[in-house]
Amino acid sequence: MKLKLLEKYNLIFLIFFVSIIFILVFNLLSLNTSSDNEDKIKKVYYADNITATHKQVIDLFNQEYKGEIKVIPINLPFTKFTTNERKELLARSLRSHNSRIDVFAIDQIWLSRFSKWAVNLDELINISIQDSILPELLFTCYHDEQLKSVPLYVDLGVLYYRKDMLKKIPNYEQLTQKIKKSLTWEEFIDINQKYFSDQPSYIFQGRAYEGLICNLIEVLKSSPEIKNDQINLEQLLEKRTVDAVAFFHDLIYKYKISPQKVAQFNEVQSYRYTLRNDVPFFRGWVSSIKDSLAFGEYYSEVDKLGFGSIPHFQGGSPKSAYGGWNLMISKTSDDKEAAATFLKFILSDRVQKIFYKKSAYLPVVKSLYGKNKIVDDYFYEIMRNHGVHRPKIENYTKYSDILTLYLNEAIIGNIKPEEAIQRARDEIDNHIKTTNK
Numbered sequence: 001m002k003l004k005l006l007e008k009y010n011l012i013f014l015i016f017f018v019s020i021i022f023i024l025v026f027n028l029l030s031l032n033t034s035s036d037n038e039d040k041i042k043k044v045y046y047a048d049n050i051t052a053t054h055k056q057v058i059d060l061f062n063q064e065y066k067g068e069i070k071v072i073p074i075n076l077p078f079t080k081f082t083t084n085e086r087k088e089l090l091a092r093s094l095r096s097h098n099s100r101i102d103v104f105a106i107d108q109i110w111l112s113r114f115s116k117w118a119v120n121l122d123e124l125i126n127i128s129i130q131d132s133i134l135p136e137l138l139f140t141c142y143h144d145e146q147l148k149s150v151p152l153y154v155d156l157g158v159l160y161y162r163k164d165m166l167k168k169i170p171n172y173e174q175l176t177q178k179i180k181k182s183l184t185w186e187e188f189i190d191i192n193q194k195y196f197s198d199q200p201s202y203i204f205q206g207r208a209y210e211g212l213i214c215n216l217i218e219v220l221k222s223s224p225e226i227k228n229d230q231i232n233l234e235q236l237l238e239k240r241t242v243d244a245v246a247f248f249h250d251l252i253y254k255y256k257i258s259p260q261k262v263a264q265f266n267e268v269q270s271y272r273y274t275l276r277n278d279v280p281f282f283r284g285w286v287s288s289i290k291d292s293l294a295f296g297e298y299y300s301e302v303d304k305l306g307f308g309s310i311p312h313f314q315g316g317s318p319k320s321a322y323g324g325w326n327l328m329i330s331k332t333s334d335d336k337e338a339a340a341t342f343l344k345f346i347l348s349d350r351v352q353k354i355f356y357k358k359s360a361y362l363p364v365v366k367s368l369y370g371k372n373k374i375v376d377d378y379f380y381e382i383m384r385n386h387g388v389h390r391p392k393i394e395n396y397t398k399y400s401d402i403l404t405l406y407l408n409e410a411i412i413g414n415i416k417p418e419e420a421i422q423r424a425r426d427e428i429d430n431h432i433k434t435t436n437k
Contacts, residue, residue: 041067042338047074047090048105048152048325051293053358060354061345069338074101079293082266083107084209087397090114094330102333103342105152105325107210108140109390113397115143118328122147124340129347132365136383140392141326148328150343153352153361155285155323156382157218158307165280166306169195179308180378182318185222185247188281188311192257196280200259203270203282206248208408211266213390213400214321215283216407220244221388224315233391236403237425245410245417253413263412268294275301283310285323286379287360309382319388324362395435402427 048054050073058071076086087110093099094117106114125147130138137151161179166172169191183191192201205211217231220241235241251258265273267284271291274282275298289307292299309318327346329339345351352363353374362379363369369380390396403424410420 042069042335044069044071044102044333044335044339044342045074045100046071046103046342047076047093047101049078049086050075051291051359053355053361056358057346057351057354060351061342064345065341069335069341071103071342077293079268079296082207082209083211084401087113094332097332099330099332101330102335102339104328104330106149106328108151108322108324108326109210109392109396109400111140111143111149111326111392112394114328115146115148117331118148119331119333119336120146120148121150121329121340121343124329124336125150125343129344132347132367134364134366134369134383136322136387137324137364140322140389149326150347151364152325152327152346153287153355153359154364154383155287155362156379156387157214157310157321157323158284158286158382159310160274160282160284160288160305160307162278162280162304163306164304165196165278176306176308179306182309183311184314185219185311186314189251189255189257192281193255196257199279200277201257201280202251203258203265203274203279204248204251204262205265205267205270205283206262206408206411207264207266207269208404209266210397210400210404212404212407214323215248216241216244217388217390218283218310218319218321219247221319222310222312222316224313230389231391233393233396233399233428236391236399237421237428242417242421245407245420248411249413249417252411260412263408268296271295272298286362290358290360309386318386320382320386322383322387322389324364395431398431399428402431 046058054073058073062070076089081089087107090104090106091113093101094104094114130147133151134154137154141147141149141151159179161176166175169175178187204215206215220235221231223240223243225240252260252262261273262270267288270282271284271288271294273279275295284307286307288294289302289305295302310320312318327343329336329343333339347365349365349367352365352368355361356363356368356374362383363375368374406415406420406424409415410417415423
């Protein structure tokens with residue numbers, strides 16, 4: 001009896017032991033299979049300011065291309081890096097030639113700076129897709145007649161206002177309609193001095209960075225003396241720019257509608273200061289209205305905001321700087337075809353709609369404007385008739401860094417506007433001569 005019982009226990013133990021071995025072997029085989037499958041997936045590392053909308057688009061792509069391509073985001077948030085800091089961070093990474101970055105976002109005006117690290121997309125992005133892009137944006141993608149980038153989204157400079165504060169002004173409805181079309185700077189200053197004289201009433205971005213150039217060309221180009229549509233480097237270094245810089249200085253010290261702190265502000269700092277201190281007007285971007293990270297703890301206040309066109313000078317017309325970001329594929333990428341698949345996905349109507357509806361990023365494709373529009377005609381009107389690109393020239397980012405340094409000094413009042421432009425011109429001329437040797 002005891003022997004039979006022992007045999008029974010031995011049999012149970014044997015079955016248990018064999019089962020454990022089977023499970024271990026099965027798991028090992030499963031892990032190997034999973035590892036093999038993972039190795040076959042092409043990984044695309046994508047560096048950008050990864051918002052919740054970017055994450056949604058990336059997740060959608062990864063779901064559709066599951067088992068084939070996986071996009072892995074590298075977050076470079078605007079809350080931590082200015083555009084200039086992000087530019088240098090990317091440049092250092094790509095210069096090393098061992099970067100894991102496959103796709104990276106550039107400010108539109110970084111094209112010439114980064115083209116040496118980017119592949120030619122002409123063979124990866126077919127003509128039909130290129131033709132689907134708004135012509136106002138497509139030209140920002142070409143360097144030396146090669147397609148080096150595609151637009152991710154476009155943005156436009158606008159004037160934001162506090163609806164709750166302006167409602168206290170007589171003829172509020174008429175005023176907001178005028179703001180939408182564009183007040184003259186003379187009217188704008190008068191309103192602020194008349195109704196908000198006891199506080200700062202207008203915030204712009206005066207820090208020494210690229211955002212200051214956007215503010216500058218909107219003021220410069222709204223002057224009646226400048227008629228041509230776009231702006232070049234020479235115009236940024238002449239007498240009219242001296243006048244524009246003097247105007248920024250006057251907003252602070254003569255008209256007293258802007259606080260001295262604007263000379264320290266980028267977008268994030270200016271937005272938060274505006275809402276924290278109940279400032280009635282500030283300069284921002286169309287997409288700012290849905291940028292919860294930029295507004296931070298004050299984002300709940302954005303329902304109080306309306307927006308219209310940037311003011312202009314009497315006899316001139318309103319101007320709006322083009323903003324927005326383009327996408328490039330790194331020359332060192334091991335998966336250029338997979339990266340191009342992601343770029344084409346980004347340019348699809350479906351994804352462009354997501355970016356617009358979730359983040360107010362204006363679409364870059366023709367199909368979402370006009371007859372089959374999802375975009376308000378107001379934005380298309382600004383883009384076609386009032387949009388201004390920054391100079392598309394070699395070494396623009398270097399010249400911009402030089403210029404904004406001296407512009408900022410003049411806005412603060414440390415040097416005269418004439419001296420600021422002369423110093424910038426001398427330094428830029430010297431750089432051009434040195435580069436051409």
